[in-house]
Amino acid sequence: MSCDQCHEREAVIHLTQIVNEQVTTLHLCEKCAAEKGVESPGSAVKTPLGSFLAAMGKGAEQLQAPRSTETCPRCGATFQDFRESGRLGCSDCYHAFEAPLRDLLRRLHGSTHHLGERYAEREPSAASNGQQAAEIREQLRLAVETENFELAAELRDRLRVLE
Amino acid sequence: MIDLSLLTDGGVGWLDASGPSSHLVLSTRIRLARNLADHVFQSRNSETEREGILNTVEQAARESVLLRRATRYRLDRLDRIDRQLLHERHLVSKELAGLEPDGRVRSGASLLIQDRIGVMLNEEDHLRIQGLHSGFALAQTYAEVDRLDAELGQRLAFAFHPEFGYLTSCPTNVGTGLRASVLIHLPGLVLTKEISKVLQGLAQVGLTHRGLYGEGSEVVGNFFQLSNQTTLGSSEQELLDHLGKMVRQVMDYEEQARQVLVRDAPTVIEDKVWRAYGLLRYARSLSFEEAMNLLSGVRLGVGVGLIPDVAMYTMNKLLVYTQPAHLAVAEGISPEDADLPLRRARFVRKVLESEVGRRG
Numbered sequence: 001m002s003c004d005q006c007h008e009r010e011a012v013i014h015l016t017q018i019v020n021e022q023v024t025t026l027h028l029c030e031k032c033a034a035e036k037g038v039e040s041p042g043s044a045v046k047t048p049l050g051s052f053l054a055a056m057g058k059g060a061e062q063l064q065a066p067r068s069t070e071t072c073p074r075c076g077a078t079f080q081d082f083r084e085s086g087r088l089g090c091s092d093c094y095h096a097f098e099a100p101l102r103d104l105l106r107r108l109h110g111s112t113h114h115l116g117e118r119y120a121e122r123e124p125s126a127a128s129n130g131q132q133a134a135e136i137r138e139q140l141r142l143a144v145e146t147e148n149f150e151l152a153a154e155l156r157d158r159l160r161v162l163e
Numbered sequence: 164m165i166d167l168s169l170l171t172d173g174g175v176g177w178l179d180a181s182g183p184s185s186h187l188v189l190s191t192r193i194r195l196a197r198n199l200a201d202h203v204f205q206s207r208n209s210e211t212e213r214e215g216i217l218n219t220v221e222q223a224a225r226e227s228v229l230l231r232r233a234t235r236y237r238l239d240r241l242d243r244i245d246r247q248l249l250h251e252r253h254l255v256s257k258e259l260a261g262l263e264p265d266g267r268v269r270s271g272a273s274l275l276i277q278d279r280i281g282v283m284l285n286e287e288d289h290l291r292i293q294g295l296h297s298g299f300a301l302a303q304t305y306a307e308v309d310r311l312d313a314e315l316g317q318r319l320a321f322a323f324h325p326e327f328g329y330l331t332s333c334p335t336n337v338g339t340g341l342r343a344s345v346l347i348h349l350p351g352l353v354l355t356k357e358i359s360k361v362l363q364g365l366a367q368v369g370l371t372h373r374g375l376y377g378e379g380s381e382v383v384g385n386f387f388q389l390s391n392q393t394t395l396g397s398s399e400q401e402l403l404d405h406l407g408k409m410v411r412q413v414m415d416y417e418e419q420a421r422q423v424l425v426r427d428a429p430t431v432i433e434d435k436v437w438r439a440y441g442l443l444r445y446a447r448s449l450s451f452e453e454a455m456n457l458l459s460g461v462r463l464g465v466g467v468g469l470i471p472d473v474a475m476y477t478m479n480k481l482l483v484y485t486q487p488a489h490l491a492v493a494e495g496i497s498p499e500d501a502d503l504p505l506r507r508a509r510f511v512r513k514v515l516e517s518e519v520g521r522r523g
Contacts, residue, residue, distance in 0.1 A: 075203045075207045077206075087204065087205070087332045088333070089203055089204055090202075090207060091200060093204075094324055094330055101334060105395060109338065113396060114329075114337075114338045114396075116338060116398045116399045117339070117399060120323070142326075
């Protein structure tokens, strides 16, 4: 398949765009894609975070990135936006791009699990033991699902204390 | 012109050299990154939204104990020189002050400050709760910042994730959102050429170093800001304990390096510090960088007892007031004025003369 733009080179990037609920697919060669600002998986890492990851021996392109069309439902940011700016769009981006971010956090901090002060406990009406236990049980289920056994063990201990 | 005298200590209480270990450590700073759950982050929000954030947080501050009497500076409505002044006093980041090379002030960029604590608003995160203390004072600084965080947290809805903790615009700050920095003077390690080994060692244990003005700034006058690199996976206390332990170790190394210098190269070191003193005392033109390096030498001389009668406070005062914006304001000229190095030299001479005068 030839490139939709230059009609000369072979198209290697297939970009699906949704504009006004119209789905269009662009087939581009690497050169035209770069001109349009579409980054191919093999292109250079631009962000400081990207170079940090590259220095860690594993480039950002190897992050299991969601498809480039996937956007955060709340703020409309894409994972590509994050890779370019190093900044997330809103707090919901942490849900929208959870898998690659979890990977990134592990590499940046050596952990994905916050062990510091918990915001909820500071509120005047702290969650009851029952609510807390339910929350931990949900986290435990996720931990087991994602094979994060260290976290699972810790959560199990906390659950025991609560109950 | 902004009126810094509105601040109880003029915002420079941190340099009074009253804190612990202030012969080596100038100041301790801790900040907590926080975002409001019902607003998108800075990269995607609008001017109106930032105005809303400002109003919401100011309302909460008025209802709080710790920021009830806070002074407010709207960075986006200040002249560049005033923003530079606040930045040179270490009260706002370069980003908030819009002083990055390609930077502009973000609309809504503000500072609320009362005594040693405050909040930067509409920085990279909606709130950067911060505290600044003289000397090496991690525990005291954190206690104050933590109290303010709790007070604001009761009135504001912060973005918090059960697993990831406090959510921040950049994932490098997620979790505790805590960055603690200790501004330390290490001329002994630089002169004995041990510094790169020490900094490498610190990097290996998860600490990072920056220059005098924090992120993105260069090291001048042998002043280093040491801080934690990671914010997630350890509690606030663990992060502070670890940083504290490492800083104490660096302080020990620095003291040892100074002893080695005085023992093995007494004439070299004596010549060096008195040369620095002589130049500061009599030079007719000083660039900021040269002044910093000479001050570093004199500071070392005072630290090892070779120069007996210059107070640490005087050293700290010179450090702040010879900076471009401070000097320009004091002299009533522009920070770009070609006369600035001459005025700087005159200012330093005057301060040192009066110090000698006091000595009698």
